[in-house]
Amino acid sequence: MYWSNRRSAALAAALTLYSGSAEAFWRLPCRGQAGVARMDPLVQPGVPSDHAHVIHGASNFALTVDQDILRASKCTSCAVKQDLSNYWVPSLYFMHKNGTAEMVEEVGGMLAYYLLYGDNIKAFPANFRMVAGDPFLRNFTWPIPDPPKSEWSGDQVSQFALQQKAIGFNCLDYSKQPEASLYRHFLPDKDYLDANCKDGVRFELMFPSCWNGKDLDTPDHKSHMAYPSLVMNGDCPPGFETRLPSLFYETIWNTYAFKDKEGEFVIANGDPTGFGYHGDFITGWDPDFLQQAVDTCTNPSGEVQDCPLFELQSEEDQQQCKFEVPEILKLENAIFDLVGLPGNVLIQRGPEEATKGATSQPALGGISIPTPSLPGLDLPLPSLIQNAVNQGVNAINGAASSSAATTPAVTTAPVLTYSPAAPTPTPLTTQSEVEVVTMRMQVVVTVDCDGNPVGTTTRPASAIATATETETITTTLPPTAPAAAKRDQVPGHIVHGHAHRRRNYKGGVDGWF
Template sequence: MKYHLASGALAALSLAGTANAFWRMPCRGRTALERVDPIVDPGKISSHAHSVQGSGAFAESVTFDDLRSSNCTSCQVTQDMSAYWVPSLHFMYANGTTVLVQQDGGMLAYYLLYGDDPKAFPPGFRMLAGDPFQRNFTGLAVPDPAKPWTGKDVTQDALRLKALGFNCLHYSVNPPEGTLYRHFLPDKDFLDENCSDGLRLELMFPSCWNGKDLDSDDHKSHMAYPDQVITGDCPSGYETRLVSLLYEVIWNTQAFKGVDGQFVLSNGDPTGHGYHGDFITGWDEDFLQSAINTCTSESGEIEDCPLFNIQSEADTQLCKAEVPEALADDNCEGPNPTGICGGVQVQYGPAYATMGSSNSSATATTAPSYTGSTPLVPTLSYQTSQRSFASDKYGGGVTIEAVTGVTPAPSPTPVTTELIGTTTFTSAGAVYEVAIEEVDVYVTETATATAAAKHKRHLQRHHANRREHGLLAQ
């Protein structure tokens, strides 16, 4: 089976400080599913569960040296002993019983090389993105205004809210929505009707560092977002640009189509506004800096970096962290008739959540309610006119919105695949063609291309009846 893609050939950089080089770190295994968070709750049991990828040394308290000393990682590059974690997604039946939603393909951690001279994470560096207590999107337009953003849209508070993405996947109908396009969790009716291939949760971490602190009291204030979240300029006091980190996790929400209930994150959040993630570096700093300087392929594939030692997906599944004795009977995977593990309450907001525990009830504590312009049921239309295809076999892919005012790249010719038929997408902004897929693909370059390039990769489908492709454009 082959995809025949036609797109602009690496159009000239249209934004100061942008880059077209990156790699996508596949962490296919899950190191742990447990109520542990060594950043927020060091040395004790966390209030809610996390899906953890990376070093097998993950624990209630963990240091850089601990991560480095592990004999395994659930990521495919064996030099990466970092720890990556996000709240797990659960389905709550009408009677309050919860089960874990299947996580398709583990996690993808994107290392995006933005900035003039991005730096490696120093030893001991850690950070948190998102706010587990957030339940609203007050004061900001839905959908986002066209870039470049200005005014209230570039405050750090606004950028943090916009660093979350809930990407509806339905390959037989439309290409996926753009990265960080929708900033809240669609309700179940919308997911059932529109997202036949699941939901891709996305989290962008801040990449602007104050240049001195490895952590901070809130685990955030030593970092800041550039003014366009992924791209753009760093604010004063945070001029050191680190390698940019973005998480993707795909959840098989379609498995619950037609079933009475709701989806809820492990921190008791059914809105998505409280999605968050944590990172502790486990890279050798010099090695990571060499990878940043050397691994500048436009494919995003780890196989195209000569420095990486790559293990099989099967081996990533073998790396497991030790379960704390206090959690031996914790039932986070379910079925759990008492609700979310840890007894976390479901809180809709819009008020700031308390994340209190209550084992006496597995029902929502507050009726669905929103303030401002955010609707409970998303009504955003699909914006495909500024995007071109690239894909990962599990449905991963990054889309970075074009900024107005740049010179348009030539329009790509129609995209034809055996899976979705023939359709046409026109690029109104500068288009990057970046193949981040494992498919048999022929790429015909336009714009500055002088010859056609043939790229062939093997597609392994994660479901016999699922269709795989993602997006990437700038």
């Protein structure tokens, strides 16, 4: 609790330094993670998202959600029971030298600040949602560090510039004077973090707070919102005069736990720069109650305990609230992956924008093994486990090497000419289209407390992708001695008029404990 209060006091001071004023606010602790998964019902509803997120808030978080679904949640991983919203950001990973991705510990969960900047602030309406940041950015196109705000003008106050300045990476050392919020807009490299940030790094994200007053969402999940002229506060642009609560996300990652280890830190969307950091919000508040809180909860302490409207729950209860992971993702481990970022996301360093949907390997190229909860087991996993899994891959690939799906159509048929006097070899050429079916086979590797494999279990293979390939086969027929012409040697007769089926099985392995 002492550490938590010290962190909160430091952030409150930093926020004041950045904004230049001390407005009313409350700080919503979300000490529990509702889950970590490749899910984003705002940007990619109904399907697994491209990259992993750490999610806080209502237990009814799912691949598709709306206000009614969230309001029916049984619990929340945040402190205020009346808040059934969801808050999520991409998780941070440490990429070990051997290619494994290990999620960095999120310290203390998330803090979601409700900053009450501006006049006549309105509550989020039912079904309101928005995104802050751009996951594809890999560059910062403005002066570093930010010039004084009094000098911002022209393009410096464009929405594109303000969006980029709404991201911060705060190097934490509680024995020193704190950095101001949103002071640094890029993720420092590992050498800097090791040398200077013994209490980790705080990821900060400011959401726009100026609303167009009519749209609950837009196709890009941004165009209905705008930043005020100074990011946190300032003037709203024309057409966006309605002020909503200013949301500010804070998550602290224990990067210092990887001090002196070889590797780098990468955000789940394949971003080692930090410029592509982003976050999502879907409200689950009752709008009337939230409006009452906006008007009433104005104690300058910012503590939710100082607002008499809020019904609070313990940190233990917050940490017990989890959402149900959909069946399609239950075998995927978003905490530890042997071969790269969850979803096989390609690491793209910029400065050009990242390519949407880019992956680091084919869908079957990797094996994702969840982290075993075994005492004394140090990560990354022992190479003995990796060897066991590799043996399983080799066994599968050796046991079945092809698969088939359709009957190919013969497009070229040879014509043999009867020539009894001079028999010569005859080339026979066929061209066919083959549908290749990609299969996935799952292998469970069981380990003991020392991390040694003690058994494996193989689950049935299943098809996960198809592709059509064209192949040409040329066969040389041996010469034959002159003989009486048979029906298949009569000039002009097609000797290869039937089709062949090919089996072209491509094996792959997923592993879990």
